[in-house]
Every structure is written in C-alpha cells, then in structure tokens.
Amino acid sequence: MATSNGYGSISTTNLTTSPRVNGDADTIIRTKILLLGLRRSGKTSIYEHLFNDLSTKQTFYLEMTTKVTRHTDDTAIPLEIWDCPGNINLESIDAPLSQFSTLIFVIDIQDLYQQPIAKLVDCVVAVYQENPNMNLEVFVHKGDALSEDYKWENFRHIQSRVLDELIDVSPEYEQINMNFHLTSIYDHSLREAFSKVLQRLVDSLPAYEELINVFCANSQSSKAFLFDTKSRLYIATDNSPVDPQDFGLCSDYLQMLNAFGPLYRSISASPPRHRVVEPLAEPSPGPSPDTSPVGHLSVASSASQTPKVQVFPIPSASPTPPQGGSSSSSSIQHESLPGAHQKPKQLFYPSASTSLLPSSSTARTLTYYLITPRLALLALLPTSVFEERRGLVEYNVVFLREGVQEICEVEEEARRG
Numbered sequence: 001m002a003t004s005n006g007y008g009s010i011s012t013t014n015l016t017t018s019p020r021v022n023g024d025a026d027t028i029i030r031t032k033i034l035l036l037g038l039r040r041s042g043k044t045s046i047y048e049h050l051f052n053d054l055s056t057k058q059t060f061y062l063e064m065t066t067k068v069t070r071h072t073d074d075t076a077i078p079l080e081i082w083d084c085p086g087n088i089n090l091e092s093i094d095a096p097l098s099q100f101s102t103l104i105f106v107i108d109i110q111d112l113y114q115q116p117i118a119k120l121v122d123c124v125v126a127v128y129q130e131n132p133n134m135n136l137e138v139f140v141h142k143g144d145a146l147s148e149d150y151k152w153e154n155f156r157h158i159q160s161r162v163l164d165e166l167i168d169v170s171p172e173y174e175q176i177n178m179n180f181h182l183t184s185i186y187d188h189s190l191r192e193a194f195s196k197v198l199q200r201l202v203d204s205l206p207a208y209e210e211l212i213n214v215f216c217a218n219s220q221s222s223k224a225f226l227f228d229t230k231s232r233l234y235i236a237t238d239n240s241p242v243d244p245q246d247f248g249l250c251s252d253y254l255q256m257l258n259a260f261g262p263l264y265r266s267i268s269a270s271p272p273r274h275r276v277v278e279p280l281a282e283p284s285p286g287p288s289p290d291t292s293p294v295g296h297l298s299v300a301s302s303a304s305q306t307p308k309v310q311v312f313p314i315p316s317a318s319p320t321p322p323q324g325g326s327s328s329s330s331s332i333q334h335e336s337l338p339g340a341h342q343k344p345k346q347l348f349y350p351s352a353s354t355s356l357l358p359s360s361s362t363a364r365t366l367t368y369y370l371i372t373p374r375l376a377l378l379a380l381l382p383t384s385v386f387e388e389r390r391g392l393v394e395y396n397v398v399f400l401r402e403g404v405q406e407i408c409e410v411e412e413e414a415r416r417g
Contacts, residue, residue, distance in 0.1 A: 029415040030080040031201050032099055037106030038116050039086030042141045049185045051231050056185050075228040076235040090126045097127055102135040109140050109154055121165045136178045137197050144184040155182045188248040195233045204407045208236035211403045219393045224379035225250050250378040253366055369397045371404050
C-alpha cells in the first residue's frame with residue numbers, strides 16, 4: 001500500500017502494526033529493525049546510547065541480553081527495534097522475516113572473526129530466501145580500541161571475508177547489497193552510520209532533500225541537516241557531501257540545547273494565573289512596609305480618596321520542553337474578568353544560533369530551528385550572511401517548515417491502523 005502527497009509517496013511495505021507507546025487504543029504501523037550479533041558485541045549499548053542517550057561509561061554496566069527485547073521509538077518514522085541475544089537463531093524469533101525492513105548485524109572488531117562471520121552469512125542466506133528486499137547493514141563496532149591504520153585494515157578484511165564466504169555458498173549472492181559501517185560510541189561514527197540506516201527507511205527522503213536543497217540555495221547555507229531531536233540522527237541533508245566534522249558540530253550543539261533546554265521557562269507557554277487582591281478597608285495611619293510582589297500590586301491612597309487597587313497578571317512559570325521538543329504559546333487570558341475571549345494555543349518554535357571562529361575571515365554561524373515536535377533544522381551559514389540577511393533566512397525556514405509538516409502529516413495518516 002502506498003499513500004501519495006505533493007512531495008512523494010509513502011510505502012507501507014514490510015511494516016508491522018504495533019500498539020502506540022502512550023497506550024491509546026489506536027494502532028500505528030511501525031518499521032521493524034532486527035538487531036543481531038554475538039554476545040558482548042555491543043548491540044544493547046548501541047541502542048541505549050542512541051535512543052536513551054546513555055553515556056559511554058554507563059554502557060559498561062549494562063546487563064547481558066537474555067531474551068528478545070522490543071523497543072518502540074518515534075523518530076521521523078515510528079520504529080520497533082528488536083534487540084536479540086547472541087545465542088538466538090532466526091528460527092527462534094517469534095515473527096516472520098518478511099515483517100522486518102532492516103537487519104543490523106554487529107561485529108566486534110576486537111573479537112575473532114570466524115564465528116561472527118559464519119553467523120552473519122547464515123543470517124544473510126536465510127533473509128535472502130524469505131525477504132530479499134530487506135536492507136542488510138553490518139556494524140563493525142568498537143573501532144576506537146585500535147589505531148587508525150589498523151582498524152581500517154581490519155574493517156576491509158572483515159568486509160572481503162564476508163563477501164567471499166557468501167560467494168562460496170552460492171554465486172547468486174555476489175550481487176547482494178550489503179552496507180558496512182565502522183562504528184564506535186566514543187565518536188560520531190555510530191550516529192552517522194545509523195542515520196544512513198534510517199534514511200533508507202524513509203520513503204519521503206527525496207522530498208525532504210529537495211526542500212533542504214531549496215533552502216540552502218536561497219539562504220546561502222553551506223550545509224543543512226534535518227535532525228531527529230531525541231536521538232540526534234539526521235534523516236535528510238542537502239546534496240553536498242557530508243563532512244564528519246560538520247555533522248559532529250551539529251550533533252554536539254543539539255546535545256547542548258537538549259541538556260540546557262529544561263532550565264529555561266516561557267512566560268507565554270500557558271495561561272497566566274491571577275492574584276486576587278481584596279480592597280483595603282481603610283488606609284493605614286502611617287507608612288508600612290510593602291509586602292506585595294514588586295511589579296504586580298500597586299496601591300495608591302490619600303486622605304480624601306478611597307484606596308485604589310490595580311491587579312496585574314502574574315505570568316505562570318511553566319517549564320519549556322527541552323530544545324527540540326514542542327511547547328505551546330498562548331496570549332494572556334484574564335480569567336478573572338467576565339467575558340474574556342479565549343484564544344487557541346499556538347505552537348512555539350524555538351530557535352538558536354552560535355558563531356564558529358568569529359574572528360576568522362571565514363566565520364560561520366550554526367543555527368537551530370525547530371520544525372516539528374520531533375524534527376529540527378541545523379544549518380551552517382556564513383556569519384556575514386546570517387547577520388545581514390537573518391530575516392530572509394528565517395523567512396525561508398517558514399516555508400521549509402510548512403513543507404516538512406505536510407509530509408509528516410501524510411506519513412502519520414498513512415501509518416495509522
């Protein structure tokens with residue numbers, strides 16, 4: 001089944017219907033990912049580091065996976081990731097392979113290669129016979145433990161060994177499409193690799209890329225990413241090559257905004273509260289200390305005049321969600337006044353920017369714009385362009401936001417059960 005909008009089509013092939021995370025009676029079609037590998041290869045730490053923001057030190061204390069664990073996560077598309085123990089066979093999984101869209105096999109680069117390669121070959125053969133359209137991804141993990149030259153040499157050796165083993169099984173596997181990634185949780189290689197895995201699952205990727213290309217051309221942006229704010233995976237970028245250093249800068253900046261976002265409050269995030277002040281019976285004979293909140297209560301009195309009381313609304317201190325989340329904005333509503341007009345809440349889209357090497361002639365500005373409650377645009381622009389044409393840049397962001405939101409609405413509608 002496929003649903004089409006003005007930007008592209010969304011396919012629901014190889015998807016599964018799963019309950020919503022929030023417990024609603026509705027169901028949603030989720031994309032299934034199968035995570036396999038031998039024991040202690042790093043499968044669970046990969047998931048926890050990406051989707052639960054577990055620090056690298058805490059991954060040492062994770063317990064060994066003893067049974068298949070299903071994780072549901074809402075990124076640009078709803079995911080269901082099956083974390084499998086190292087001793088499980090594909091026949092033991094309580095689901096047909098045709099329901100999975102991607103197989104990720106994790107190999108520890110420090111381990112002996114014979115056993116993991118043999119299991120990977122068996123998995124590929126079983127998958128190819130039942131679901132030849134499944135994406136096959138191999139994460140050669142824990143590359144940080146080796147020197148730069150030695151880890152790339154081992155990576156190429158593992159890749160050639162796997163392909164040779166498949167050809168030995170049958171010549172038809174020579175044309176099989178497998179993607180190999182050298183990953184580590186100590187740098188940005190893992191997020192960059194999983195971002196590429198996620199992009200192959202997003203049917204609306206060409207539409208997202210076209211919107212970002214138009215934005216970059218009209219805003220003179222050298223690079224732009226559409227990030228999932230929680231996992232910090234990018235689901236789309238423009239057609240220029242991805243520089244790992246630029247990706248690392250954007251990912252670290254997004255992490256900083258997520259960490260400091262809850263510390264800030266928005267005075268327009270929710271309706272205000274009001275302090276009701278009773279009129280004074282009579283003025284006090286002499287001056288008395290002012291115990292009212294400064295700036296919220298004003299009392300004027302004289303010998304021949306009844307005291308007048310002015311009541312000002314006290315803005316509520318409602319916490320703003322983390323940067324990259326969503327919050328709502330509403331105008332001040334006087335609840336204590338009869339007939340007050342209630343205005344509908346409006347979405348609140350935070351933005352931020354920081355200058356990179358401001359004293360340099362090639363100074364750049366890294367900008368952040370929330371696009372949807374889950375997606376954010378991070379773009380690199382020349383500082384001179386951002387300072388002189390900031391209004392034009394934000395004007396272009398509005399059009400990109402409208403296009404992305406329209407795509408997301410069609411995606412969500414297509415996936416509702």
